[in-house]
Amino acid sequence: MPMFPLPATEYLPHLRALTKDFAEEVRAGRLEAVVPSCGEWTRAELVAHLGNVYRWAAKIVRTGDRERTPVPVSGDPARWYEECAAELLEALAGADPDEPCWHFAGSAKTKAFWFRRQVCETAVHLIDAHAARDAVVRLDPLVAADGVDEVLGSFLPRAARFGPAPSLPVPITLRASDFDQSWTLVPGEPPALGDAHAAATVEAPAQDLLMVLWNRSRLDEAGLRITGDAEVARAFLAAKLTP
Template sequence: MNAAPHPLPLDCPAYLRVIQREAEAFAQTLGAGSLDRRVPMSPEWTLADLTVHLGLVHRWATRIVTSGEQADRPDPPEGADLPAWFEQGARALLDALSAAEPEAGCWGFGPEQRMAFWFRRQAQETAVHRHDAQEAAGPPEPIEAVLAADGVDELLAVMLPRAAARFGEPPQLRAALRLHATDTGHSWLLGSSSGGHTPEVSLFDGAALDASARLSGTAEGLLLSLWRRIEPAAALTVDGDPGVIEDLWGGRLTT
């Protein structure tokens, strides 16, 4: 009998370990070559641009976790030693989260208004951008499977509704769609949607789901495809109605 999929979300100590590990790997990439290297996920960006982006996100999250309230985004650095500046921001974020009570109230841009929101969000933010940074230098290290499955879950539960609220372009699915992570056993059911509404999403434990189409692949393949980092055809398998899959990719999934 197959083991049950790992529960999602992960616990906050696990997210802290992820942030530390992924931030250290990001910093190591900065020291391995020129910051002028182009980032494949956004060719108009250099590695320096990506560093500023992630460093500012870390500092913004630190402000929110420290105060518990919504905060303005910090200004970009001027004339800074970017690797050192990045490491300082990552350390400040880890210190702030380590001192925070996950169940305490805190502003977040998702439905969860607790400190725990920021543990998960920053773990996922740092992991995906570490992958981006390493890809600028060569083949990236994979995103760990359960972390990637957690990222798929967060994207569908938080980032998809946020993108719909900000841009009004959610996928309009003509029928239900199942996403299945073949390596972790997690499955998500996206309900049919129309009229500009965001599809309803449910997480399952790998049981058979009634859907008109299925998109299957490793958790990392699903995550990177949903974040538009890779071409889905290179990593995922389609079963059922291909029109439903086209509906998914035709909408805006993230901010």
């Protein structure tokens, strides 16, 4: 069973592959198409968002400056996106993951955070971009499982920022059916990862778990297999755990 997060530099090949796939997807569909999982955004707005996230993260890694200064898409959107991705990859490849660096989560404040965060950001938005043209993409199960781990370890502690705090009166376990990984959550304010006998187990492919946690899939459409106290498990998963 892998230990998440991965060593920071192990994220770079995944990020290179995901950004390449995203650029190809930008070229494959209409930019004016609405992205159903991102409110009223179009694919063009999704491209602008992701490219500017890359520029912001690259600036933080290089200089420590966390001020957001979005720039508009110019020229060919796919090419503009590729330039943003190249800037991010260059910044990460040249960074020492152990150097101190600001980020918004509660883990150690080092540059290592941004390697993982940008893989997870790109993976979710790659799925979003495909959904805008009614297409489906399947992530590497390792990437999807790592994304689940990131939500539960980095976003769940901040969940009160995104909506009503999730309720969890008894422990539950999430299990990836296509990857050797499970996560047990224990009651708390907010709930947290821990060790306990679970009152319910939710099992599904890692990507399906990830899409539920990122509010991309409805519970009744996600293909979850729930054993034990399904009501408790569904109530927790219905909460808004991510932005």
